[in-house]
Amino acid sequence: MNLASSPAKNVILNKILVIGASGQIGTELTLALRQRYGGEMVIAADLKREADLLKGTGPFLPLDIMDKEILRVQVRRHEIRTIYLLVAMLSAAGEKNPMLAWHLNMQSLIHTLEVAREEGVKKVFWPSSIAVFGSNAPKENCPQEAYSAPSTVYGISKLAGEQWCHYYFYRYGVDVRSIRYPGLISYKTLPGGGTTDYAIEIFHSAIRGETYSCFLKGDKRLPMMYMDDAVRATIELMEAPESAISVRTAYNLAGISFTPIEIAKEIKNLIPEFSVVYEPDFRQAIADSWPESIDDRVATRDWGWKPEFSLKKMTEEMIRHISPGLAVSSKR
Ligand SMILES: NC(=O)c1ccc[n+]([C@@H]2O[C@H](COP(=O)([O-])OP(=O)(O)OC[C@H]3O[C@@H](n4cnc5c(N)ncnc54)[C@H](O)[C@@H]3O)[C@@H](O)[C@H]2O)c1
Secondary structure: OOOOOOOOOOOOOOEEEEEOOOOHHHHHHHHHHHHHHOHHHEEEEEOOOOOHHHOOOOOEEEOOOOOHHHHHHHHHHOOEEEEEEOOOOOHHHHHHOHHHHHHHHHHHHHHHHHHHHHHOOOEEEOOEEHHHOOOOOOOOOEOOOOOOOOOOHHHHHHHHHHHHHHHHHHHHOOEEEOEEEOEEEOOOOOOOOOOOOHHHHHHHHHHHOOOEEEOOOOOOOEEEEEHHHHHHHHHHHHHOOHHHOOOOOOEEOOOEEEOHHHHHHHHHHHOOOOOEEEOOOOHHHHHHOOOOOEOOHHHHHHHOOOOOOOHHHHHHHHHHHOOOOOOOOOOO
16 A cells, blocks of 8 residues: 555644444554554444454454444543544444434444544544435436435435535534445455345455356446555545645545456456356435436545556456455355
8 A cells, every 4th residue: 555654744643543343444444444544543432342353453452433422432442533433333234224224324423523523532433325316316426415315324424414514514524534435345354234245255265266256237336445445545534734624524536447347357367267146135226316427526635636546457456465365255
């Protein structure tokens, strides 16, 4: 990951709390933050056990974000000044239990924003998603301010969450920053129930020598991003001077847009015997409601965002790093 070699002068090193640190993004973000600011400066917290990759790299706290008072106690005890909140029920999982998704996604954010306001936490990062865009939004190069009527409870919770972030900044001065992540692809961690999970599962099947059964149609184009780019974007956004941040809802962010057929072709260049069958399920309708590509010029203008990973480069990295022993069957 090509971050500037050390934090900029405007970055004050205070204790950081990462909530949801054992998840797909949380694990990699925590590792990157620890590498940059020091292991002891970054406290990982999650409801589930500490991720194996985090063990021995810094402190871990068992924490249920649904208990606001416990969060307050931990923020005071550890003198936390920055929080990264990564807890959410994702798009596909949320459609199976809409009320639970709404409750978790909203309460986790409100608890964090309230404790930040009351306890003097200086900065909060909370990710939004391309799921804020509904079928009414432009499919190509979807603009920062496109009108949104999301089709999933996950998207509704992200859209409402963005407005809460905006409110807490203007009403209370809490420096909340956010990115609308596209589908994120990584080899270190497994996906957590989103509509773009196929783009990780497909690599695991290819490496295991299995035919992959894709739950989206072959020509379904979606915005995606390699995890290294997403983690770097997150840290760059959080280190940007406050005066550079013009968007207090969430920034559009683009990486690479591709279809299942296109990613399968890249994989076949390296594993020629690999094959895919297409068996779309309920996730196809969710994917159909999202944009195919994202206009992220505002992020580029404000804090210099630029992706580094192409589809080819990402495919090579994924195949190089997923060993046959670690690959997980998509039939699990
Ligand atoms: N992964 C993607 O492709 C993607 C895309 C867009 C946005 N996002 C957003 O990024 C964030 C992280 O996503 P992810 O893919 O890492 O999710 P994930 O499901 O892999 O991780 C979420 C973590 O939160 C933890 N958690 C759940 N309930 C909790 C609670 N009550 N208290 C404490 N911890 C709890 C889980 O144990 C899990 O480790 C989410 O806000 C998600 O909406 C992810």
